[in-house]
Amino acid sequence: MKQDAAVSFLYVPPANFAKFYDLCESAIHKVRPQTPVILGSLDPHVAGADYQLLVNQASYLDQMQTAMNTSVHPGGHWNWHNQIIGLIDSWHNGWGGADNLNGLFDFWSQQFQLDKGQLGNHLWVIEGTGCFKGCGINIDSPYELAVSHIMTLISDVQTVRQYKVPLSSTLAEKIFMIRDSTGQLVSWTFKVTQSLYGRIWAWAGVH
Numbered sequence: 001m002k003q004d005a006a007v008s009f010l011y012v013p014p015a016n017f018a019k020f021y022d023l024c025e026s027a028i029h030k031v032r033p034q035t036p037v038i039l040g041s042l043d044p045h046v047a048g049a050d051y052q053l054l055v056n057q058a059s060y061l062d063q064m065q066t067a068m069n070t071s072v073h074p075g076g077h078w079n080w081h082n083q084i085i086g087l088i089d090s091w092h093n094g095w096g097g098a099d100n101l102n103g104l105f106d107f108w109s110q111q112f113q114l115d116k117g118q119l120g121n122h123l124w125v126i127e128g129t130g131c132f133k134g135c136g137i138n139i140d141s142p143y144e145l146a147v148s149h150i151m152t153l154i155s156d157v158q159t160v161r162q163y164k165v166p167l168s169s170t171l172a173e174k175i176f177m178i179r180d181s182t183g184q185l186v187s188w189t190f191k192v193t194q195s196l197y198g199r200i201w202a203w204a205g206v207h
Contacts, residue, residue, distance in 0.1 A: 014066075015063070017040065019071075019072055021037075038085070044088040044091070046100055047100050054104075064080060065080050081111075085124070086124055086127075087104060088125075088128075089129070092148045092149075093130075093159070096136070101128070101160075102159050108122075108123050119164075119165050120164040124167075128160075130149040
């Protein structure tokens, strides 16, 4: 479902993805019928600024739905609104008042025509991570790099906890990556995040 020109070789047309998803779902349900099969992973975008790109993602799903009901299962009634969509969010939520994840929840709740409190039945954040390049974070400031990522983890957990949306966070890995480029920051960042990461998840009661 990649639509970024920089990685266009990863793009799969909606009709092809419909066939792939159908085969994948069928294989998994043969083993365990009740296992949810997440419908891809949507590229990360900024709510508001990237509104048209978000609309394009919804359009992709519409095209996939058409293919599913015409070529994969002709005459079928498959509807992506009944599925679980995987969402990627990569922004410095919590830093400088940013709350992109909440903005994305607003957009997708409108697409599903649901209250945000019901989103967890149809939307999973399969990758919640911070950003540090091209998003206003000073990459030469160890302080901004570390604190913005920690704040993003806190903000994301608060948001998904409020709306009961599953979250898989890669922020720990992202923070550890800072160690490779900032030297002295290694031990401080690791100690803070190692302790904070566990406490946040224990408090949130999610995995």
